[in-house]
Amino acid sequence: MPAIDSKRRKPQRASAVNVVEMIFEASARILQTDGRAGLNTNRIAQQAGVSIGSLYAYFPNKDAILLAMARRELVLLRESVMTSLEREDPDTPPLRAVIRALIAGYSTRDQARRLLMEALVAGGHSDQIREAIEVVTAFLARDGRGLFPSPPSPTALFILTRAVDSVVRLATYEQAGFLHAQEFEDDLVCLVEGYFLKRDIDHR
Amino acid sequence: MPAIDSKRRKPQRASAVNVVEMIFEASARILQTDGRAGLNTNRIAQQAGVSIGSLYAYFPNKDAILLAMARRELVLLRESVMTSLEREDPDTPPLRAVIRALIAGYSTRDQARRLLMEALVAGGHSDQIREAIEVVTAFLARDGRGLFPSPPSPTALFILTRAVDSVVRLATYEQAGFLHAQEFEDDLVCLVEGYFLKRDIDHR
Amino acid sequence: MPAIDSKRRKPQRASAVNVVEMIFEASARILQTDGRAGLNTNRIAQQAGVSIGSLYAYFPNKDAILLAMARRELVLLRESVMTSLEREDPDTPPLRAVIRALIAGYSTRDQARRLLMEALVAGGHSDQIREAIEVVTAFLARDGRGLFPSPPSPTALFILTRAVDSVVRLATYEQAGFLHAQEFEDDLVCLVEGYFLKRDIDHR
Amino acid sequence: MPAIDSKRRKPQRASAVNVVEMIFEASARILQTDGRAGLNTNRIAQQAGVSIGSLYAYFPNKDAILLAMARRELVLLRESVMTSLEREDPDTPPLRAVIRALIAGYSTRDQARRLLMEALVAGGHSDQIREAIEVVTAFLARDGRGLFPSPPSPTALFILTRAVDSVVRLATYEQAGFLHAQEFEDDLVCLVEGYFLKRDIDHR
DNA sequence: GATGAATGAGAATTCATTCAT
DNA sequence: GATGAATGAATTCTCATTCAT
Numbered sequence: 121m122p123a124i125d126s127k128r129r130k131p132q133r134a135s136a137v138n139v140v141e142m143i144f145e146a147s148a149r150i151l152q153t154d155g156r157a158g159l160n161t162n163r164i165a166q167q168a169g170v171s172i173g174s175l176y177a178y179f180p181n182k183d184a185i186l187l188a189m190a191r192r193e194l195v196l197l198r199e200s201v202m203t204s205l206e207r208e209d210p211d212t213p214p215l216r217a218v219i220r221a222l223i224a225g226y227s228t229r230d231q232a233r234r235l236l237m238e239a240l241v242a243g244g245h246s247d248q249i250r251e252a253i254e255v256v257t258a259f260l261a262r263d264g265r266g267l268f269p270s271p272p273s274p275t276a277l278f279i280l281t282r283a284v285d286s287v288v289r290l291a292t293y294e295q296a297g298f299l300h301a302q303e304f305e306d307d308l309v310c311l312v313e314g315y316f317l318k319r320d321i322d323h324r
Numbered sequence: 325m326p327a328i329d330s331k332r333r334k335p336q337r338a339s340a341v342n343v344v345e346m347i348f349e350a351s352a353r354i355l356q357t358d359g360r361a362g363l364n365t366n367r368i369a370q371q372a373g374v375s376i377g378s379l380y381a382y383f384p385n386k387d388a389i390l391l392a393m394a395r396r397e398l399v400l401l402r403e404s405v406m407t408s409l410e411r412e413d414p415d416t417p418p419l420r421a422v423i424r425a426l427i428a429g430y431s432t433r434d435q436a437r438r439l440l441m442e443a444l445v446a447g448g449h450s451d452q453i454r455e456a457i458e459v460v461t462a463f464l465a466r467d468g469r470g471l472f473p474s475p476p477s478p479t480a481l482f483i484l485t486r487a488v489d490s491v492v493r494l495a496t497y498e499q500a501g502f503l504h505a506q507e508f509e510d511d512l513v514c515l516v517e518g519y520f521l522k523r524d525i526d527h528r
Numbered sequence: 529m530p531a532i533d534s535k536r537r538k539p540q541r542a543s544a545v546n547v548v549e550m551i552f553e554a555s556a557r558i559l560q561t562d563g564r565a566g567l568n569t570n571r572i573a574q575q576a577g578v579s580i581g582s583l584y585a586y587f588p589n590k591d592a593i594l595l596a597m598a599r600r601e602l603v604l605l606r607e608s609v610m611t612s613l614e615r616e617d618p619d620t621p622p623l624r625a626v627i628r629a630l631i632a633g634y635s636t637r638d639q640a641r642r643l644l645m646e647a648l649v650a651g652g653h654s655d656q657i658r659e660a661i662e663v664v665t666a667f668l669a670r671d672g673r674g675l676f677p678s679p680p681s682p683t684a685l686f687i688l689t690r691a692v693d694s695v696v697r698l699a700t701y702e703q704a705g706f707l708h709a710q711e712f713e714d715d716l717v718c719l720v721e722g723y724f725l726k727r728d729i730d731h732r
Numbered sequence: 733m734p735a736i737d738s739k740r741r742k743p744q745r746a747s748a749v750n751v752v753e754m755i756f757e758a759s760a761r762i763l764q765t766d767g768r769a770g771l772n773t774n775r776i777a778q779q780a781g782v783s784i785g786s787l788y789a790y791f792p793n794k795d796a797i798l799l800a801m802a803r804r805e806l807v808l809l810r811e812s813v814m815t816s817l818e819r820e821d822p823d824t825p826p827l828r829a830v831i832r833a834l835i836a837g838y839s840t841r842d843q844a845r846r847l848l849m850e851a852l853v854a855g856g857h858s859d860q861i862r863e864a865i866e867v868v869t870a871f872l873a874r875d876g877r878g879l880f881p882s883p884p885s886p887t888a889l890f891i892l893t894r895a896v897d898s899v900v901r902l903a904t905y906e907q908a909g910f911l912h913a914q915e916f917e918d919d920l921v922c923l924v925e926g927y928f929l930k931r932d933i934d935h936r
Numbered sequence: 937g938a939t940g941a942a943t944g945a946g947a948a949t950t951c952a953t954t955c956a957t
Numbered sequence: 958g959a960t961g962a963a964t965g966a967a968t969t970c971t972c973a974t975t976c977a978t
Contacts, residue, residue, distance in 0.1 A: 139941095160968060171943045176970065250498060275502050279491050279511050286490030287483050294454060298479045307483050310526065311519045315511075318518030364951055366961095375960045376953085386952065547962095568947055579964045584949065658906060683910050687899050687919050694898030695891050702862060706887045715891050718934065719927045723919075726926030772972055774940095783939045784974085794973065 140178055142168040144189050151232040156239065161185075186239040187248075193236055194252035200225045201256055205267070214267040219284060219308050223299065226292040234293050257281050269316045276319075280312055287311075344382055346372040348393050355436040365389075391452075394440040398456035404429045405460055409471070418471040423488060423512050427503065430496040438497050461485050473520045480523075484516055548586055550576040552597050559640040564647065569593075594647040595656075601644055602660035608633045609664055613675070622675040627716050630696045631707065638700040645697075665689050677724045684727075688720055695719075752790055754780040756801050763844040773797075799860075802848040806864035812837045813868055817879070826879040831896060831920050835911065838904040846905050869893050881928045888931075892924055899923075 146167035150159050161182050165172040179185045204221035205214055212220070226233065240248055257277055260267055272280060287308065291299045298304045350371035354363050365386050369376040383389045408425035409418055416424070430437070441453065461481055464471055476484060491512065495503045502508045554575035558567050569590050573580040587593045612629035613622055620628070634641065648656055665685055680688060695716065699707045706712045758779035762771050773794050777784040791797045816833035817826055824832070838845070849861065869889050872879055884892060899920065903911045910916045 161970080162968075172970080173943050173972085174941075177941075182969070246497060273507070273511075275505070275507050276511050278495070278500065278502075279508075279515060282491045282494045283487035283515065286494070287486045290486045290490070291482070298482075301479070303477070303479050304483075307477075307480050307519075307523075310522050311483060311487065311515065314518030314520070314522030315515045316518070317522050317525070318514050319511075321521075322514065365953080366951070369961095376962095377955085377960050378958085380953070381958075569949080570947075580949085581951080581964050582962075585962070590948070654905060681915070681919075683913070683915050684919050686903070686908065686910075687916075687923060690899045690902045691895035691923065694902070695894045698894045698898070699890070706890075709887070711885070711887050712891075715885075715888050715927075715931075718930045719891060719895065719923065722926030722928070722930030723923045724926070725930050725933075726922045727919075729929075730922065773974080774972070777940095784941095785939050785976085786937085788974070789937075 139168070139170055139174055140188075142170060143175060143178065143185060144192070147185055147189060148232040148236075151235045155231070156235050183239075186236060187245060190236040190240040190245070191248060193233055194249065197222075197225045198252055198256055202259065205259075215312055216305065216309050218267065219288075219305055219312075222284065222288045223305065226288050227299065231293075234289070237289075253281055253285065269313070270320070272316075276315070280315060284308055284312065340382065343372070343374055343378060344392075346374060347379060347382065347389060348396070351389055351393060352436040352440075355439045359435075360439050390440060395452060397437055397440055398453065401426075401429045402456055402460055406463065409463075419516055420509065420513050422471065423492075423509055423516075426488065426492045427509065430492050431503065435497075438493070441493075457485055457489065473517075474524070476520075480519070484519060488512055488516065547576070547578055547582055548596075550578060551583060551586065551593060552600070555593055555597060556640040556644075559643045563639070564643050591647075594644060595653060598644040598648040598653070599656060601641055602657065605630075605633045606660050606664055610667065613667075623720055624713065624717050626675065627692060627696075627713055627720075630692065631713065634696050634700040635707065642697070642701050661689055661693065677721070678728070680724075684723070688723060692716055692720065748790065751780070751782055751786060752800075754782060755787060755790065755797060756804070759797055759801060760844040760848075763847045767843075768847050798848060803860060805845055805848055806861065809834075809837045810864050810868055814871065817871075825921075827924055828917065828921050830879065831900075831917055831924075834896065834900045835917065838900050839911065843905075846901070849901075865893055865897065881925075882932070884928075888927070892927060896920060896924065 143164060146164050146169075147159065150163060150167060159182075161175060162172055164185065165175045168175070175185075179188065200221050201218055204217040207217070208214075209217060237249065240246060260277070260281075291304065347368060350368050350373075351363065354367060354371060365379060366376055368389065369379045372379070379389075383392070404425050405422055408421045411421070412418075413421060464481070464485075495508065500508075551572060554572050554577075555567065558571060558575060567590075569583060570580055572593065573583045576583070583593075587596065609626055609629050612625045615625070616622075617625060645657065648654060699712065755776060758776050758781075759771065762775060762779060773787060774784055776797065777787045780787070787797075791800070812833045813830055816829040819829070820826075821829060872889070872893075903916065908916075
């Protein structure tokens with residue numbers, strides 16, 4: 121019995137993960153191609169290959185889908201950045217590693233990602249975004265491992281994190297040709313390092 | 325009849341301007357209080373004190389209202405920045421003047437403004453935003469009047485303009501307490517100037 | 529102008545009354561033939577010959593339709609009873625007149641009427657029914673014009689009004705053949721008069 | 733296996749009884765708290781602590797549950813009335829005993845009971861109710877054991893049974909304070925006895 | 937037999953838009 | 958030109974019921 125059973129291990133839970141995954145996948149695809157206006161629950165279910173009833177078994181309503189997706193994107197992005205920080209590459213300074221991870225992270229499914237973030241904000245959940253950034257920010261503030269030459273003030277931290285994040289995101293959305301150019305990465309690093317340089321000069 | 329009617333204020337053309345203005349005003353109010361979900365043409369018309377029929381006499385469809393509003397916001401913002409550049413205040417360097425104008429410009433009706441921008445983007449009109457930024461960018465690039473210590477590359481211009489714009493906008497949305505603190509303005513100026521400083525050092 | 533206009537006097541209000549009336553009519557018809565299960569807003573609108581949108585312009589939701597109908601039934605019934613009381617027919621004693629009016633009132637569209645009342649009760653609006661009965665009850669208590677031989681106690685009033693009302697209603701629902709028989713009316717009168725007779729004997 | 737299984741309580745038939753009972757219990761509870769609108773098979777199953785699949789093993793469909801419950805209520809009520817008639821208490825005349833049994837029977841779980849009756853009626857099963865009443869009615873007509881002073885006509889039987897039943901039920905629904913007052917019982921007895929008194933006087 | 941995930945028909949409701957007056 | 962009643966396609970969501978495991 122156990123042997124035979126192993127074919128269908130974790131029948132419900134595994135399936136649940138798949139259904140959620142398929143729904144995310146379908147939603148992203150629709151968002152990517154037709155934008156927010158083209159997104160409706162029936163279409164999501166159809167694209168995902170599940171019944172509309174199943175969709176509602178996993179999510180209480182349409183917005184919950186977007187919210188969950190956005191949250192997941194945020195988590196993924198955060199993790200990719202954190203990972204890049206942990207993977208202490210001697211050739212790449214931490215700041216550059218983070219920026220590189222950010223560029224890589226934002227490069228896939230940009231339209232869907234943007235709309236997701238906008239959905240979060242429009243739904244009054246911008247605190248979720250803030251929170252996700254705060255986590256990284258807090259990490260950077262705590263043990264930035266030499267990410268920053270000197271500890272930034274809260275205001276400076278806000279400015280630097282948002283500036284880098286926004287610029288990368290906007291470059292992605294506008295499908296700027298320079299997104300993957302070395303110059304883009306260099307200039308972003310320069311922006312952050314320049315800030316500290318200037319600040320230290322000004323403040324003596 | 326026409327004689328009698330002339331009692332009414334600004335009958336023809338002026339009225340059209342008013343109606344459009346009332347529709348903008350009503351839309352902004354609804355956006356501000358109930359978000360995108362609460363916005364519908366009937367409600368806009370009601371709030372604006374015009375009939376739904378009239379609303380459709382001035383705008384071909386709902387999206388056109390948001391599009392027109394967003395465009396106007398962009399124009400207003402651009403003009404405020406341009407004005408601040410033109411008004412060459414000897415005490416305030418151009419860069420600081422521009423940043424100050426931006427902060428002031430974003431401070432009013434933030435929720436409505438954000439949703440408007442999102443409407444533009446979601447509707448696939450992000451080129452409109454880009455265009456507006458380009459106009460300023462181009463102006464800055466052309467005769468920045470000493471705005472930048474040295475002419476930035478296109479990539480650098482993209483990074484700097486987006487970074488400043490995004491940071492100010494996000495600070496507004498998050499109702500950050502430091503939005504009107506001197507430190508915030510100073511740090512933004514520092515961010516831009518630092519970039520050039522660092523770049524010049526790196527490139528000799 | 530006035531002459532010509534008279535063709536379409538009270539365009540909206542008159543139409544509104546008609547739409548409401550058509551919706552009531554359609555709902556009653558559906559209730560009568562297919563019961564509560566067959567009643568849905570799309571069908572009501574279709575039967576009423578109005579668009580579903582119009583239906584929702586006049587009623588906030590499905591329940592409101594039933595509630596409004598039930599209320600109206602109650603009002604009509606009450607009025608028919610009150611009228612019969614006012615119309616002091618010398619040949620017919622008031623009690624008999626009321627019972628006769630009740631029988632006549634309940635005889636039309638019985639199924640719809642029953643379901644309506646049930647909807648009221650099920651929706652937690654049984655107070656509406658109570659209220660309607662109270663109005664008649666209060667009237668009877670105040671100046672029953674010799675309806676009752678002597679003033680009944682509140683409990684007695686409750687028992688008598690509900691007994692008569694229920695019996696007539698149930699006879700209607702069961703499409704009892706005796707509904708319009710003289711005996712039925714006579715026995716109901718006898719029930720009420722007997723109560724007072726017995727009570728006076730018992731209490732001396 | 734069967735041997736091992738025998739540890740479990742009342743495995744076969746008794747379990748079926750329990751499941752049905754739990755389903756009834758759960759349905760009544762939901763009906764009581766959230767009314768007809770809150771009643772759905774999934775919720776019933778959950779409340780009853782059985783799987784939805786099991787629920788459908790015991791009942792062919794949702795309506796069957798309500799139907800069965802209503803039928804059972806009717807049977808219980810009928811039996812309580814019959815019992816009270818059989819239990820010839822020398823101190824309590826049969827009529828009073830029946831009325832007392834009725835009041836007691838209706839006093840428990842009134843909301844659920846009402847909705848149940850409505851379910852029966854709405855489902856076009858009002859004949860079931862009629863039938864239950866007919867059984868008692870027939871019994872009363874056959875050997876009322878001195879319940880009535882003289883045999884009532886079919887019409888009178890209809891009127892008397894429905895009047896008493898309805899008044900008690902309505903008093904229950906309206907949670908009338910006088911439900912358990914002596915006066916209420918007395919007046920009901922008076923209503924029935926008065927009818928015969930009056931009838932005999934009128935018909936000589 | 938039991939389970940509960942999955943199904944999908946169908947119901948309620950919204951709202952952009954039209955057009956007769 | 959203005960009005961606002963009317964329209965109905967489209968959308969969200971529910972829930973009775975089935976059936977593979």
